[in-house]
Amino acid sequence: VAFITVFRQKRDIATIWAWMLVLLFLPVIGFAIFFLAGSRISSKKIFRLRTQEQRGLEQIAINQRHQLADIETLLPIPESA
Numbered sequence: 001v002a003f004i005t006v007f008r009q010k011r012d013i014a015t016i017w018a019w020m021l022v023l024l025f026l027p028v029i030g031f032a033i034f035f036l037a038g039s040r041i042s043s044k045k046i047f048r049l050r051t052q053e054q055r056g057l058e059q060i061a062i063n064q065r066h067q068l069a070d071i072e073t074l075l076p077i078p079e080s081a
Contacts, residue, residue, distance in 0.1 A: 022030040
């Protein structure tokens with residue numbers, strides 16, 4: 001059951017191997033540790049966090065565009081030679 005639980009969610013291969021070794025050498029304690037520390041945030045929460053992150057990045061990009069526009073209006077445009 002523990003091994004199935006490790007493979008149930010997509011994880012990095014190194015993480016899978018690490019949890020498999022923990023569960024193999026410390027079956028009872030490892031199972032408890034896995035459910036306390038190894039369980040991930042639910043998929044809905046992850047997507048919600050990603051959406052918030054994207055919104056934050058979009059806001060940063062908008063702020064940078066405004067700052068660049070302000071700088072361009074303050075700097076004189078050099079004449080081409």
